[in-house]
Amino acid sequence: MNCLAKQAAICPGRVRGRVWLCALLLGILSAKGTALGGSLKLTRAPGARVINLTGVGYFDEPSIAVNPLNPQQLVVAYQVPAHIVYSQDGGARWELASGAAPSNYRVSGDVSVTFDNHGRAFLCYIAFDKLGTENYWAHGATRNGVFVRRSPDGGRHWQRRAVPLLAHPTEPGIPFEDKPYIVADNSHGPYAGNLYVGWTHFTLSKSVIYFSRSTNSGKSWSQPIQISTVPGLPRDDNGALEGFTGTVGPHSRLYVAWADGQGIVFTSSTDGGKTFRTPRRVIDTAPPYFKVEDVSRSNGFPVLGIDPHTGRLYVAWSDYRNGDVDVFVSTSSDHGQTWGPAVRVNSDPLHDGADQFFQWLAVDPVSGAANVIFYDRRGDPHNRKATLTLARSTNGGKSFVNYAWTRKAFDPRGDFIGDYTGLAAYANRVFGVWTQEAGRSLFHRASGPPAAPRPFRRTLVRFGIADFK
Secondary structure (H helix, E strand, O other): OHHHHHHHHHOOOHHHHHHHHHHHHHHHHOOOOOOOOOOOOOOOOOOEEEEEEOOOOOEEEEEEEEEOOOOEEEEEEEEOOEEEEEEEOOOOOEEEEOOOOOOOOOOOEEEEEEOOOOOEEEEEEEEOOOOOOOOOOOOOOOOOEEEEEEEEEOOOOOOOOOEEEEEOOOOOOOEEEEEEEEEEEEOOOOOOOOOOHHHHOOOOEEEEEEEEEEOHHHOOOOOOOEOOOOOOOOOOOOOOEEEEEEEEHHHOOOOEEEEEEEEEEEEEOOOOOOOOOOOOEEEEEOOOEEEOOOOOEEEEOOOOEOOOOOEEEEEEEEEEEEEEEEEEEEEOOOOOOOOOOOOEOOOOOOOOOEEEEEEEEOOOOOOOEEEEEEEOOOEEEEEEOOOEEEEOOOOOOOOOOOEOOOOEOOOOOOOOOOOOOOOOOOEEEEEEEEEEEOHHHHOOOOOOOOOOOOOOEEEEEEEEEEEEE
């Protein structure tokens, strides 16, 4: 019972006027769409629109990219297996592309997409026949690898043969390659047009971060190199080096980061990915894997972004330092040498027991605004049902305004909804993709492939637009 409620119980007449005044104030704030400590209903994101990209089935872990040369072109990738849907009209209509998934592997996924500075789209994914021991991927691993495909026309058509960055035949003791992420240099620097991919390389005894680059528009890739210096544990349920992320700033400076089990590790390259500075932990966090009620698996891996006008770096992550899981952002204005304090992105009251998780970050290259998407449980006192929230900062990451991207909450029902969501932004338009457990009202398929024949999985991929113009 709060102090005002206590006073009302003791002496109702004394506080009647205060209650009326508070009610009036709350009504005014609500009418203006302002959240008081995050406890009021969030304002709907301006121009918000949400549609289903898939039917109900085994679909999750989406990634999205917008073509900087033609912002009407969008591509979304998701699994399982690797799929691509594309839009040529800014997300109003979507079509399923053919030829994204490999035909010679049983499983493909862990997808990421980007556009280069010539408007070509790229899809990066892993492929394998089966996993090794649960969470110990290299134990009993079969053939697997990291691959990239290219599309010359905004995602409609994809090259027939994927280019392998690293591929292992089935033999005893082989490593397992996991969770790659692709980055394009769309700056005007000396290495503009370069492509970069980083990922986790699991062996039986450790995990390290591998890295490869392409200087010829993805036609070929360099021999992978190890860029981490302190190895992680060989398991994928905590203590591994995981969650590679990257961004490119002015003058082609490449920044990358990952989680090491206790914090965020950061390094950079000024020669187009040939060499890197010695990686170092720049932000301490709670463990990157954590339990979220009613979700089979969850994490708070970092995501990097940069304002190309100012060079300000952003990193977003989530952890449970406050008991329940919150989303945070830290910024750097000196190329990652020093980082500011963690800014709490979600605006609900501190220690309210509501989890916010699976964040993704996108810094608008035109406006410089920082945007963050995450699942949000502030509306459910049982901390199970979630909506999608979009947070936005226009003051360099000092503070964030929270907007509702969806109103109707969903219960994940213990399902696997992936390891990440996706977000892209351009010229004050924000595009998000996420996985959702399908309720009865979401069974209708707007586009994409038919429902997968797996009755125990009822997930789908959704797409949202917000327009801050």
